[in-house]
Amino acid sequence: MASKTGNAFDFNLFKRLLRYTNPYKVTFYFVAVAAILLSFFAVLRPYLLKVTVDDAIIPQDYDSLVFYVGLMAGVLLLEVIFQFLFVYFANWLGQEVVRDLRVNLFKHMLNFKMTYFDKSAVGRLVTRAVSDIETIASIFSQGLFMIISDLLKMLVVIAFMFYQSWQLTLLVLTVLPLIMYATRVFQKKMKIAFEEVRTQVANLNTFVQERITGMKIVQLFTREKAEYSNFKEINGKHRDAWVKTVWYNSIFFPIAEMATSITIGLIVWYGGLRAAVDDGITLGVIIAFIELSQLLFRPLRQIADKFNTLQMGMVAANRVFAILDTESSISNEGKIEVSDLKGEIEFKDVHFSYTNDEEVLKGVSFKANPGETIAIVGATGAGKSTVINLLNRFYEINSGQILVDGIDIKDIKLESLRSEIAVVLQNVFLFADTILNNINLNHPEITEEEVITAAKQIGIHEFINTLPNGYHYNVKERGAMLSSGQRQLISFLRAYMSNPSILVLDEATSSVDTYSELLIQQATDKITKGRTSIVIAHRLATIKKADKIMVMDAGKIVEIGTHDELLRKKEGYYKNLYEVQFLAEESL
Numbered sequence: 001m002a003s004k005t006g007n008a009f010d011f012n013l014f015k016r017l018l019r020y021t022n023p024y025k026v027t028f029y030f031v032a033v034a035a036i037l038l039s040f041f042a043v044l045r046p047y048l049l050k051v052t053v054d055d056a057i058i059p060q061d062y063d064s065l066v067f068y069v070g071l072m073a074g075v076l077l078l079e080v081i082f083q084f085l086f087v088y089f090a091n092w093l094g095q096e097v098v099r100d101l102r103v104n105l106f107k108h109m110l111n112f113k114m115t116y117f118d119k120s121a122v123g124r125l126v127t128r129a130v131s132d133i134e135t136i137a138s139i140f141s142q143g144l145f146m147i148i149s150d151l152l153k154m155l156v157v158i159a160f161m162f163y164q165s166w167q168l169t170l171l172v173l174t175v176l177p178l179i180m181y182a183t184r185v186f187q188k189k190m191k192i193a194f195e196e197v198r199t200q201v202a203n204l205n206t207f208v209q210e211r212i213t214g215m216k217i218v219q220l221f222t223r224e225k226a227e228y229s230n231f232k233e234i235n236g237k238h239r240d241a242w243v244k245t246v247w248y249n250s251i252f253f254p255i256a257e258m259a260t261s262i263t264i265g266l267i268v269w270y271g272g273l274r275a276a277v278d279d280g281i282t283l284g285v286i287i288a289f290i291e292l293s294q295l296l297f298r299p300l301r302q303i304a305d306k307f308n309t310l311q312m313g314m315v316a317a318n319r320v321f322a323i324l325d326t327e328s329s330i331s332n333e334g335k336i337e338v339s340d341l342k343g344e345i346e347f348k349d350v351h352f353s354y355t356n357d358e359e360v361l362k363g364v365s366f367k368a369n370p371g372e373t374i375a376i377v378g379a380t381g382a383g384k385s386t387v388i389n390l391l392n393r394f395y396e397i398n399s400g401q402i403l404v405d406g407i408d409i410k411d412i413k414l415e416s417l418r419s420e421i422a423v424v425l426q427n428v429f430l431f432a433d434t435i436l437n438n439i440n441l442n443h444p445e446i447t448e449e450e451v452i453t454a455a456k457q458i459g460i461h462e463f464i465n466t467l468p469n470g471y472h473y474n475v476k477e478r479g480a481m482l483s484s485g486q487r488q489l490i491s492f493l494r495a496y497m498s499n500p501s502i503l504v505l506d507e508a509t510s511s512v513d514t515y516s517e518l519l520i521q522q523a524t525d526k527i528t529k530g531r532t533s534i535v536i537a538h539r540l541a542t543i544k545k546a547d548k549i550m551v552m553d554a555g556k557i558v559e560i561g562t563h564d565e566l567l568r569k570k571e572g573y574y575k576n577l578y579e580v581q582f583l584a585e586e587s588l
Contacts, residue, residue: 010314010318013314013317013318013321014314016321017097017136017139017317020097020100020101021093021097021140023096023100024093024096024097027089027092027093027096028093030085030089031086031089031090031093031145032145032148034082034085034086034089035086035145035148035149035152036152037082038079038082038083038086038149038152038153039149039152039153039155039156040156041075041078041079041082042079042153042156042157042295043153043156043157043160043292043295044075045072045075045076045079045291046160046288046291046292046295047160047288048068048071048072048075049072049284049287049288049291050164050282050284050285050287050288051068051284052064052065052068052069052072052284053282053283053284053287054282054283054284054285055068055284056068058283058284086145086149087141090140090141090145090146091137091140091141093140093141094136094137094138094139094140094141095137095141097136097137097140098133098134098136098137101133101136101320102129102133104324105128105129105133105320105323105324106129108323108324108326109125109129109323111332112326113394113395113396114389114394114395116326124202124203124205124206125323126205126209127201127202127205127206128202128319128320128323131201131205131316132198132316132319132320133316133320135312135313135315135316136313136316136317136320137313138309138310138312138313139309139310139313139314139317142306142309144310146306146309147303147306147307147310149299150299150303150306151299151303153295153296153299154295154296154299157292157295157296158173158296160292161289161292161296164285164288164289165271165281165285165289167270167274167281168267168270168271168281168285168289171263171266171267171270172263172266172267172289172292172293172296174266175259175262175263175266176296178255178259179255179256179259179297182252182255182256183252183256183303183307186248186251186252187307187311189248190245190248190307190308190311191311191315193241193244193245193248194245194308194311194312194315195315196241196244197238197241197242197245197312197315198312198315198316198319199241200234200237200238200241201238202319203234203237203238204234204235204238207230207231207234208231211227211231245308256297259297260293260294260297260298263293263297264290264293267286267289267290267293268286268290271285271286271289272286331396331410332413332414332415333410334409334410334411334412334413334414334416334417335411335413336407336411336412336413336416337412337413337416338404338405338407338412338413338416338417338420339416339420340501341404341405341420341501341502342370342405342501342532343368343370343371343372343404343405343501343502343531343532344367344368344369344370344403344404344405344406344532345367345368345391345402345403345404345502345532345534346366346367346368346401346402346403346404346406347364347365347366347367347387347400347401347402348365348400348401348402348403349363349364349365349399349400349401350363350364350365350390350397350399350400350401350402351363351364351397351398351399351400352386352390352395352397352398353398354395359398359555360383360386360555361383361386361387361390361397361555362554362555362556363400363556364383364387364400364552364555364556364557365557366550366557366560368532368534368548369532369547370532371530371531371532372532372533372547372548373528373532373533373534373535373545373546373547373548374533374534374535374546374547374548374549374550375535375536375537375543375546375548375549375550376534376535376536376537376549376550376552377536377537377543377549377550377551377552377574377577378551378552378553379553381554382552382553382554382555383552383554383555383556384536384552385506385536387534387552388423388504388506388534388536390402391404391409391421391502391504391534392417392418392421392423392504393409393410393414393417393418404417404420404502419498419500420500420501420502421500421501421502421503421504422494422495422496422498422500422502422503422504423495423503423504423505423506424488424491424492424495424503424504424505424506425491425506426506426536428484428487428488428490428491430475430482430487430490430491432474432475432476432477433474433475434469434471434472434473434474434475435464435467435470435471435472435473435475435490436448436451436471436472438475438490438494439451439471439490439493439494439497440494440497441494446497448471450497451471451493451497452471454493454496454497455493457496457526458492458493458496458522458523458526458527459519459522459523459526460489460492460493460519460523463486463489463519475487475490485519485520488520489519489520489523492520492523492524492527493523495527496523496526496527500531501531501532502531502532502533502534503527503528503531503532503533503534504533504534504535504536505524505528505533505534505535505536506536537549543563544563546562546563547562548560548561548562549561549562549563549566549574551566551573551574551577553573558573559572559573559574566578
């Protein structure tokens with residue numbers, strides 16, 4: 001990974017990026033050849049102009065004039081054709097590389113542990129996957145091949161200039177070190193500046209994404225002025241980062257223009273004096289050198305400009321590869337494929353911590369027999385949700401064992417394990433899509449007819465039919481067009497359609513209206529029948545029906561038993577919880 005320094009270029013990073021062009025070698029080489037041809041066409045025009053002046057205009061040879069003008073027109077036409085092919089295929093190559101890189105990045109992020117997403121801002125990841133990768137495309141469309149083309153032009157131009165007049169060439173080259181030094185300094189400064197620009201873009205994206213997503217909280221707590229002030233500050237830093245790049249451009253380009261003008265003046269002064277004494281420097285040579293000096297200095301200025309583009313792309317590539325190099329995936333070395341599990345679950349002395357200095361589960365052990373419903377109760381932070389996160393292998397345990405049907409879940413293929421477990425969360429996430437697609441998650445083998453049949457079986461078909469367009473109703477972003485109870489019903493149907501062996505309900509009936517709760521309870525009874533179910537309990541009815549109730553406190557299981565057994569324990573944790581919370585709820 002490239003470091004954030006003023007180094008003008010990171011060749012290792014560049015070589016790594018070039019590997020993505022391997023599938024498109026034919027196009028890559030064609031663009032390279034086109035760049036070479038364009039450099040020769042660029043020199044051919046000044047040469048023809050020199051010949052036209054010396055051999056046609058000065059001698060007043062009309063036929064030769066027509067011939068050379070026609071020849072220049074032909075060269076110009078070829079140059080236009082190759083320029084078109086060069087630009088088109090360079091951009092095409094850039095977009096192909098970007099597509100492949102974006103697919104690789106997204107695939108890599110799909111396998112990240114939940115820990116990575118817990119610690120990474122969504123807006124920053126979106127910036128990496130969208131705008132940063134799009135910036136990488138400019139390396140090929142406006143950076144790499146343009147720089148190669150310009151460098152070739154400069155080499156060919158210098159060689160041709162020496163061939164025509166070494167004296168005038170040395171005169172031109174006396175000014176060249178000034179521009180080259182200015183270009184080098186400019187490149188280093190712009191590298192640092194663009195690092196800062198990309199950082200501020202990511203900060204801005206993160207801030208805007210979070211505030212728009214949480215706009216209800218912002219307005220509920222009248223934080224509009226404070227967030228507006230925060231936005232102005234972050235936006236100001238973003239502006240300052242860009243202004244720094246503008247400042248460097250404002251210094252460099254006038255210096256380059258001044259050097260070019262000085263060079264033209266020297267050519268006219270020295271060339272004119274030598275032409276006057278007739279020592280081989282003709283008017284055509286002077287005119288050609290004026291054109292050639294432009295061809296020499298213009299690419300140098302453009303190289304600096306294109307290097308800016310290249311630098312921005314390299315900075316973006318550095319950030320994208322940093323994510324690709326992140327090893328945050330759950331190990332998937334299991335070889336066992338499972339299907340139609342009995343549903344036996346066993347935790348053996350499981351220890352786990354989200355951070356190194358704070359253990360969340362402290363030696364948790366329990367067993368769920370096939371078809372049993374286990375309710376987990378406890379105070380917030382007791383470790384209830386952590387249990388189901390570990391069962392799905394969203395996180396790796398520190399020590400202990402988790403077994404399903406007697407098999408360590410580490411020995412089971414990750415996709416196979418998760419396909420046997422369905423989870424209904426308290427906070428349901430729905431995509432901005434139709435109800436049908438949110439249920440079958442665009443699975444090609446799950447038909448609309450099957451979804452409708454399943455909805456009828458768990459009793460929510462009528463509710464869906466009351467919505468405009470029924471199963472084809474678009475719920476918008478995060479299911480904003482539905483109530484929390486309706487979103488829960490959709491998530492129950494989604495879980496039911498996956499036909500799991502193990503069902504997990506994470507406080508799935510909390511914060512819903514009475515009617516929705518009734519439908520959810522009916523759905524719960526249907527989909528838990530014959531399945532091993534782990535229920536993070538919130539409602540009294542769910543707890544009473546459970547085969548076992550597991551009481552957790554501070555990462556440990558403090559009690560386990562049936563509802564009646566736990567109520568008979570004097571000064572028991574569950575009994576106290578029941579009397580304080582659930583008895584009050586029952587009276588209501």
